[in-house]
Amino acid sequence: MTARKPNAAASAAHERLFPGHVSTLAVTDPELIEYFDNFAFDEALQHAHELPERTRLMTQLAAMIAVGALAEYRVMLGAALTIGVTPVEAKEIVYQAVPYAGMARVFDFLHATNDVLTGRGVELPLEGQSTTGPDTRMEQGLAVQKRIVGEKAVDSMYANAPADEQHIQRFLSGNCFGDHYTRTGIDVPTRELLTFAMLTALGGADAQVKGHVAANLNVGNTRATLLAVLTGLLPFIGYPRTLNALAAVDAVSPAGDAPNAKEDRA
8 A cells, every 4th residue: 555645845844843753643644644734734834825934833822722732732832943933922822822711721831831941941931021010001901902902992892881890891901901912022913813813713702703803904914814824723723613713804804805904893
């Protein structure tokens, strides 16, 4: 029987990401690995040119946290570090996941990230990236929230929330945005791509995916970039969640629409 193996392009891409690594699944499950690698590391990448490789790996890591794929995350984190994602960026991806996936899910990924980094000789803790404190997080968080989501939309969220839910709106401004989006290490447009990837991969967050399609457009990311993110995620998160996110992209930024969103889309 002829040996089954990925094509030349997929094999070359795999070797760049995982130099010298021979997958045990290539031995036990050669047919699956042949067409998965051809799809993930060749065919899909042909339609993801809008996204730099480093950014693609970062969004894939974010999605793997959201779906709870700890073993695959470890492997892909090694690949990301190999092609130039920095230790600070790796940590910031994990931190960015906390307000979206929750600490209960992120906890194991934080430890896994620390294990991979220390295994590569990185000394922890890394240099701090926080720019806010207890006295400034709310003000600065609200400012960046309005920049990303849109001032009218944020004002409406506060105005429409019942009195007994106002604290949740303050949490969004002070914690989600004030504690996380104000950090250095990763810029705001890239953080929005990470959030889009995480919300897509979580499933059941269609309204939030749609909101962050608009937010991505507000900070300068384009429909083409969002489609490239989804194309890179598809082999790892599957079709249903990818198609749901595509529907959100089409609803907010139809094909042929202007590249940037209006503020009132948020």
